[in-house]
Amino acid sequence: MMKYGLRSCLPLTLLPLLACMACDGLGDGMDVLDVEVPAGYALSAGTSTNFISSSKAYDMPADWVSGQYDFRFNQGDGLYDDVRTSDNGVTGGLGPVYAGYSCGSCHRNAGRTKPTLWSEGGSGSYGFSSMLVYISRKNGAFFQDYGRVLHDQAIYGVKPEGKLKVEYTYQTFEFPDGEKYELCKPTYTITDWYAAEYKPEELFCTVRIPLRHVGMGQMMALDPKEIEALAAKSNYPEYGISGRCNYITERGVLSLGLSGNKAQHADLTVELGFSSDMGVTNSRYPEEICEGQLQVNQGSMMGLSYDQLDVSTEEMEDVDLYMQSLGVPARRNVNDPQVIKGEQKFYEAKCHLCHVTTLHTRPRGSVLLNGTRLPWLGNQTIHPYSDFLLHDMGSEIMGVGLNDNYVSGLARGNEWRTTPLWGIGLQEIVNGHTYFLHDGRARNLVEAIMWHGGEGEASKNLFKNMSKEDRDALIAFLNSL
Numbered sequence: 001m002m003k004y005g006l007r008s009c010l011p012l013t014l015l016p017l018l019a020c021m022a023c024d025g026l027g028d029g030m031d032v033l034d035v036e037v038p039a040g041y042a043l044s045a046g047t048s049t050n051f052i053s054s055s056k057a058y059d060m061p062a063d064w065v066s067g068q069y070d071f072r073f074n075q076g077d078g079l080y081d082d083v084r085t086s087d088n089g090v091t092g093g094l095g096p097v098y099a100g101y102s103c104g105s106c107h108r109n110a111g112r113t114k115p116t117l118w119s120e121g122g123s124g125s126y127g128f129s130s131m132l133v134y135i136s137r138k139n140g141a142f143f144q145d146y147g148r149v150l151h152d153q154a155i156y157g158v159k160p161e162g163k164l165k166v167e168y169t170y171q172t173f174e175f176p177d178g179e180k181y182e183l184c185k186p187t188y189t190i191t192d193w194y195a196a197e198y199k200p201e202e203l204f205c206t207v208r209i210p211l212r213h214v215g216m217g218q219m220m221a222l223d224p225k226e227i228e229a230l231a232a233k234s235n236y237p238e239y240g241i242s243g244r245c246n247y248i249t250e251r252g253v254l255s256l257g258l259s260g261n262k263a264q265h266a267d268l269t270v271e272l273g274f275s276s277d278m279g280v281t282n283s284r285y286p287e288e289i290c291e292g293q294l295q296v297n298q299g300s301m302m303g304l305s306y307d308q309l310d311v312s313t314e315e316m317e318d319v320d321l322y323m324q325s326l327g328v329p330a331r332r333n334v335n336d337p338q339v340i341k342g343e344q345k346f347y348e349a350k351c352h353l354c355h356v357t358t359l360h361t362r363p364r365g366s367v368l369l370n371g372t373r374l375p376w377l378g379n380q381t382i383h384p385y386s387d388f389l390l391h392d393m394g395s396e397i398m399g400v401g402l403n404d405n406y407v408s409g410l411a412r413g414n415e416w417r418t419t420p421l422w423g424i425g426l427q428e429i430v431n432g433h434t435y436f437l438h439d440g441r442a443r444n445l446v447e448a449i450m451w452h453g454g455e456g457e458a459s460k461n462l463f464k465n466m467s468k469e470d471r472d473a474l475i476a477f478l479n480s481l
C-alpha cells in the first residue's frame with residue numbers, strides 16, 4: 001500500500017511512475033486528498049482472494065472454506081445451480097410464473113448471464129432472458145394482477161405474465177481527439193400481457209441485468225459505520241459528488257441497504273430471489289408470487305400442489321453461505337506499464353471518489369440467514385472499488401441519462417449504487433460478454449463510462465478529455481480488476 005496526497009507533489013525522481021499524475025490537471029484549487037492507492041498486487045479481498053483467472057474465477061470457494069463449510073458450500077452451490085422444474089416433489093418447485101429457472105440461470109458462474117436484450121430484442125421467443133423487469137404505475141404503486149416483477153416465463157400450461165421488448169436509438173458522439181463512440185438509448189415496451197394490458201403511458205418499466213457475485217461475503221461483512229462515514233464525508237463539491245445511504249426496513253428492522261443496483265436490500269436476497277425471481281415458496285415468502293391469478297387457480301386444478309414450501313430455511317442458508325464464501329479474484333497484469341498508468345488515470349479522473357478503492361470489514365465478520373457466523377470475513381482490508389452509496393447519475397444524456405424513474409427505498413429514479421468494479425475485467429471470460437450498467441445498455445467499458453452523468457459528469461469529462469493513449473490505459477486498468 002502506498003499512501004500519498006494527490007496534490008503533495010511527491011519527489012518525482014523517486015516515483016517516476018506517478019510523475020504525470022502529480023502534475024497533470026490537478027492544479028484546480030481542490031483540497032489535498034489523502035487517498036490510498038492499492039499497490040496493484042495488494043490482495044483484493046484479504047484471505048478470500050483467489051488466484052484464478054479462468055471462467056471459474058467468480059465461482060470458487062475461498063481458501064478458508066473447509067470441513068463442514070466445504071460440504072455446505074457444495075450443497076449451496078448445488079441448490080443455486082440446479083435446474084428447477086414445476087414438480088416440487090423432486091426438483092424443488094418452480095413457477096408457475098418465473099423469471100429464471102435457478103439462481104445460476106441468471107448468475108451463470110456466479111456472474112452475469114448474457115441477457116437476451118441485444119440478441120433477441122427483449123425476452124426472446126423461448127428460453128429465459130436472465131433479466132428482471134420491474135413494472136409499476138406512474139405513481140409508484142404496483143399492478144395488482146402483476147406485482148413488482150413481470151415474470152416473462154411460465155411452466156407448461158401457464159402463460160407468462162408478459163414479454164419485454166426493447167428498441168435502441170443510436171447516437172454517435174466524439175471525443176475531443178476525434179475518436180468516435182456510440183451510445184444506445186433503450187426504450188422498453190411490454191407485449192403479450194397475460195391479462196389486462198397497460199399502455200406505455202400508464203407504467204414505468206425498468207430492466208436489470210444480473211449483478212456479478214464478486215465479493216458478496218465482504219459486502220455483507222462491511223461495517224455500516226464506515227459506509228455512513230463515507231456518506232457524511234463523500235462530498236466533493238468541486239466535482240459535484242455527494243453519495244448517500246439507502247435505508248430499508250426488512251423484518252421490522254431498519255438497516256443500511258447494500259445489495260442491488262439501488263442498494264435496496266440489506267442482505268443477499270436469497271428468500272426474495274427464490275420467491276420473486278423463480279416462484280419458489282419459502283418460510284419468508286410462503287405464497288406463490290402469482291397467488292390470485294386466475295390461471296394459477298386453474299393450475300391447481302391441473303394437479304399442481306401449492307401447499308408445501310419449495311425450499312427450507314436450512315437450504316437457503318447454504319445458498320447464503322455459498323455466495324458469501326466465494327473467493328474474490330486477484331488482480332492481474334499489475335506490473336504492465338499500461339495498467340500502472342491506467343491506475344493513475346483512474347485517480348486523475350476522480351473515479352475513486354465513488355469507486356472507493358479500499359474499505360474494511362468489521363471484526364466479527366458476517367452472519368448468515370440462520371445465524372451461522374463467518375469469522376473469516378472479519379478484519380479484512382478489501383478493494384471493492386465502490387462506496388456502496390447512491391449517486392445521482394443524471395438524466396441528460398440522450399434525454400434520459402441513467403434515470404429510470406423507479407424508486408427503491410430512498411433511492412430516486414436517477415440514483416444508483418456505485419457498482420463494485422472488482423472482478424470486472426474477467427466478466428468477458430466468465431460470461432462471454434461485455435454488457436455493463438444496470439440494464440446492460442453499455443456494450444463495453446468505454447460506453448459504460450460515457451453514460452455517467454449527474455454526479456459522474458465531471459469524472460466522465462476528465463476521462464473524455466484524456467488522450468486516446470490515456471483512455472486506453474484506464475480501460476486496461478479496469479480490465480486488470
Ligand code: HEC
Binds near residue numbers: 102130
Ligand atoms: C431472472 C434472473 C435472476 C434470477 C433467477 C436470480 N437473480 Fe439475483 N439478480 C438478478 C438481477 C437482475 C439482479 C439485480 C437486481 C437489482 O438490482 O434490482 C440480481 C441481484 C442479485 C444480488 C445482489 C448482488 C449485488 O451485488 O448487490 C444477489 C446477492 C442475488 N441476485 C442473488 C440471487 C440468488 C441467491 C438467486 C437464487 C435464489 C438469484 N439471485 C436469482 C437476476 C436474477
Ligand code: HEC
Binds near residue numbers: 346448
Ligand atoms: C458519482 C459517482 C461515480 C463516479 C465519479 C464514477 N462512477 Fe462509475 N458508476 C457509478 C454508478 C452509480 C454506477 C452504476 C450505474 C448504473 O448501473 O446505471 C457506475 C458504473 C460503472 C461501471 C459499470 C459497472 C458494471 O459492472 O456494470 C463502470 C465500468 C464504471 N462505473 C467505471 C467508472 C470509471 C472508469 C470512472 C471514472 C472515469 C467512474 N466510473 C466514475 C458511480 C460513479
